[in-house]
Amino acid sequence: MQAVFIQKTGGPDVLEFTKDFEKPDITIGQVLVRQVSTSVNPIDFKVRAGMAKIFPKVLGGDVSGVITESKSSKWKEGDRVCAMTSGIRPDIAEYGGVPLTALTAYQALDGGDLQPGKSRVLVHAGAGGVGHFAVQLAKAHWKAFVVTTGSTKNQEFLKELGADEVVDYQKENFAEIYKDKPFDLILDSVGGIVEDRSYTVLAKNGIYMDIYSNNTDQKKIDAGKTWTIQKYKMQFVKPSGEQLQIIAGYLEQGTVKCVLDKIFPLYQIREAHEYAENKQGRGKILVQISKESRK
Ligand SMILES: NC(=O)c1ccc[n+]([C@@H]2O[C@H](COP(=O)([O-])OP(=O)(O)OC[C@H]3O[C@@H](n4cnc5c(N)ncnc54)[C@H](OP(=O)(O)O)[C@@H]3O)[C@@H](O)[C@H]2O)c1
Numbered sequence: 329m330q331a332v333f334i335q336k337t338g339g340p341d342v343l344e345f346t347k348d349f350e351k352p353d354i355t356i357g358q359v360l361v362r363q364v365s366t367s368v369n370p371i372d373f374k375v376r377a378g379m380a381k382i383f384p385k386v387l388g389g390d391v392s393g394v395i396t397e398s399k400s401s402k403w404k405e406g407d408r409v410c411a412m413t414s415g416i417r418p419d420i421a422e423y424g425g426v427p428l429t430a431l432t433a434y435q436a437l438d439g440g441d442l443q444p445g446k447s448r449v450l451v452h453a454g455a456g457g458v459g460h461f462a463v464q465l466a467k468a469h470w471k472a473f474v475v476t477t478g479s480t481k482n483q484e485f486l487k488e489l490g491a492d493e494v495v496d497y498q499k500e501n502f503a504e505i506y507k508d509k510p511f512d513l514i515l516d517s518v519g520g521i522v523e524d525r526s527y528t529v530l531a532k533n534g535i536y537m538d539i540y541s542n543n544t545d546q547k548k549i550d551a552g553k554t555w556t557i558q559k560y561k562m563q564f565v566k567p568s569g570e571q572l573q574i575i576a577g578y579l580e581q582g583t584v585k586c587v588l589d590k591i592f593p594l595y596q597i598r599e600a601h602e603y604a605e606n607k608q609g610r611g612k613i614l615v616q617i618s619k620e621s622r623k
Contacts, residue, residue, distance in 0.1 A: 330349065332597045333385060334384065343598050364394070364617060366391065366424045367424050372389070373604060376601065390412060390413075390428050410423040411427055424617075425457070425588060426586050435566065436537045437465055437466055444470050445471040448475070449474050451466065452514070454477060455479070455486060456517060463489045465575070468584055472513075476491040476493075477494075477522075478494065479496070485587075489587075497522075502529065510534060511534055513537060514534070516536065516538055519541035519542065534559075535560075536552070539562075539563050590613050591616055592615050
């Protein structure tokens with residue numbers, strides 16, 4: 329079978345593509361999925377660059393495809409599924425961009441003690457993989473008032489996602505705009521100055537949700553643990569079939585969309601990683617594995 333794997337850490341050139349990877353045997357409770365698509369997430373290039381400890385390591389956290397063998401009582405051959413693998417610690421073709429980032433967004437919002445129809449949420453980086461799901465899910469599932477931040481080129485896109493208000497972080501300072509209109513939940517995947525400014529617009533009983541951005545700062549995490557009135561939380565995504573089914577419901581209805589930035593074939597995985605690391609687009613970067621498509 330096809331696979332992309334690494335035998336050592338490094339740049340995109342350590343990614344190896346093969347058509348001869350050994351097919352795994354499944355045991356009770358497991359299924360074998362003929363994968364249609366996956367996506368490239370920041371965690372993939374972080375694992376590739378240094379976090380991987382055991383080799384060969386097959387990369388990728390998102391699964392979307394059709395079951396070809398089943399030893400599960402719940403799932404049968406032919407079922408169309410999407411899932412997030414637990415291998416990374418730390419239309420069906422489009423669903424390959426969903427699990428990891430949509431679950432991150434869902435779990436971050438779910439941990440935010442939101443009051444349906446009443447809460448004010450600030451989602452930073454609304455154009456990103458996580459952010460674009462967070463904006464849509466905060467509206468669809470929690471009926472929140474949603475403000476999001478993005479670059480100038482993404483302003484229209486963010487409004488189309490359904491955000492109530494959009495801040496252009498290249499021209500405006502959200503902390504100034506919202507100093508008298510604080511948020512019950514702030515979801516931050518950016519960190520640094522964005523984190524410092526976010527504290528100033530957090531409501532009295534509000535929650536600052538750090539989702540392990542590139543700039544996550546241990547001193548701030550330690551200081552956050554001492555907060556008493558407001559809450560500082562860190563969220564690391566976990567697989568959850570139950571939550572994925574809730575998300576799938578919104579995708580089927582069309583109230584939430586997985587926006588695709590660019591699609592790469594599996595054999596161009598190095599280009600996909602390079603593109604993801606220097607991302608200028610919006611939504612998800614998909615990796616097409618086979619041609620199976622939605623009926
Ligand atoms: N905790 C977890 O379990 C978990 C799970 C998934 C991801 N993450 C982390 O979350 C981060 C984002 O992941 P992702 O998949 O959403 O990445 P992504 O798809 O690459 O999106 C990043 C987005 O950040 C925006 N951005 C950059 N600087 C910004 C700023 N100053 N203010 C507002 N937006 C800004 C960019 O949009 P513009 O073009 O508009 O600037 C870009 O679309 C990564 O560090 C990732 O590792 C954590």
